[in-house]
Amino acid sequence: xxxxxxxxxxxxxxGQTASITCSGDKLGDKYACWYQxxxxxxxxxxxxxxxxxxxxxxxxxxxxxxxxxxxxxISGTQAMDEADYYCQAWDSSTVVFGGGTKLTVL
Amino acid sequence: xxxxxxxxGGLVQPGGSxxxxxxxxxxxxxxxxxxxxxxxxxKGLERxxxxxxxxxxxxxxxxxxxxxxxxxxxxxxxxDLQMNSLRAEDTAVYYCAKRSxxxxxxxxxxxxxxxxxxxxx
Numbered sequence: 327x328x329x330x331x332x333x334x335x336x337x338x339x340x341g342q343t344a345s346i347t348c349s350g351d352k353l354g355d356k357y358a359c360w361y362q363x364x365x366x367x368x369x370x371x372x373x374x375x376x377x378x379x380x381x382x383x384x385x386x387x388x389x390x391x392x393x394x395x396x397x398x399x400i401s402g403t404q405a406m407d408e409a410d411y412y413c414q415a416w417d418s419s420t421v422v423f424g425g426g427t428k429l430t431v432l
Numbered sequence: 433x434x435x436x437x438x439x440x441g442g443l444v445q446p447g448g449s450x451x452x453x454x455x456x457x458x459x460x461x462x463x464x465x466x467x468x469x470x471x472x473x474x475k476g477l478e479r480x481x482x483x484x485x486x487x488x489x490x491x492x493x494x495x496x497x498x499x500x501x502x503x504x505x506x507x508x509x510x511x512d513l514q515m516n517s518l519r520a521e522d523t524a525v526y527y528c529a530k531r532s533x534x535x536x537x538x539x540x541x542x543x544x545x546x547x548x549x550x551x552x553x
Contacts, residue, residue: 357537361477368527368543369477375537412477416536419491421467421479 328417330424337430344400346427348413351394356415358396360389363426364409372411373398405431434458434542436528441547448518448551454511454528454544462486462506465531467540468513470524470549478524481513482531496522518551525549 331349338344348358358376361369371380373389376396386401396415400407408431413424440452452468467482481502482491490502501514511528525548529540 357533357539359537359539361540368545369540370543371539371541374533374539374541380541414477414539416538421482421538423477423479426476 328415328420328422330413330415330422332411332413332424332427334425335428335430337432338400338403340405340431341402344403344407344429344431346398346400346411346413346429348396348398348424349394350396350415350422353394353396353415354392356391356417358389358391358413358415360387360396360398361412361414362407362409363412369412400429403429403431407431434530436530436542436544438526438528438544438547441526441549443550443552444518445553446519446551449514449516450518450549452513452515452526452528452547452549456509456511456528456530459530459542461504461509465538466504466511467529467531468502468511469527469529469540469543470522471527471546472521472524475524480526483511515549518549520551523549523551 360373362372363369376391377389388399412426435457437455480493483502499517503512525546527546528544530542532541
């Protein structure tokens with residue numbers, strides 16, 4: 327079965343750029359999306375179709391996808407961006423989620 | 433504004449049954465496939481079941497196949513998940529999620545607040 331791998335944790339200083347990777351075999355041939363989940367809250371879609379932002383998502387969130395990895399980039403990271411982030415793709419009509427990355431802003 | 437409101441969670445003994453419901457509003461419900469996605473305590477996301485807009489096509493993860501049944505009532509804008517033969521490993525927050533996109537670029541653009549299922553004796 328297809329797997330998506332994310333680092334368990336990423337740390338970033340306020341105002342700096344955070345990058346979270348999601349690795350999978352030929353992931354660049356698929357569409358990736360990203361969800362943000364804060365403690366005790368439901369997931370929120372922040373990037374879809376590799377690099378599109380839903381309405382209401384700040385411009386500091388961006389995405390890319392090529393080769394075997396998709397990347398979520400948060401520019402000018404703010405304290406409010408501290409959360410778990412999950413990547414997701416489709417493979418053989420099946421949803422696949424990455425294991426999640428805890429972003430710490432310190 | 434899209435709203436998804438789950439209900440029906442609670443404490444159930446192993447082997448027991450429970451039915452979750454999701455009330456949808458703010459969009460043309462019958463036009464969208466819907467899913468149930470669960471999250472065990474401290475763990476990641478797992479899609480357990482899905483249903484097409486018409487209700488004619490369903491999907492179940494191997495972990496729940498034969499035990500869970502998904503259904504929808506497009507006249508009432510509701511999504512249900514009947515869960516039987518529950519196990520401790522089914523303990524999780526269950527989210528109702530609306531699927532958008534097309535082809536190979538599906539994504540979940542709206543999620544409910546979740547309902548907690550605890551399976552324990």
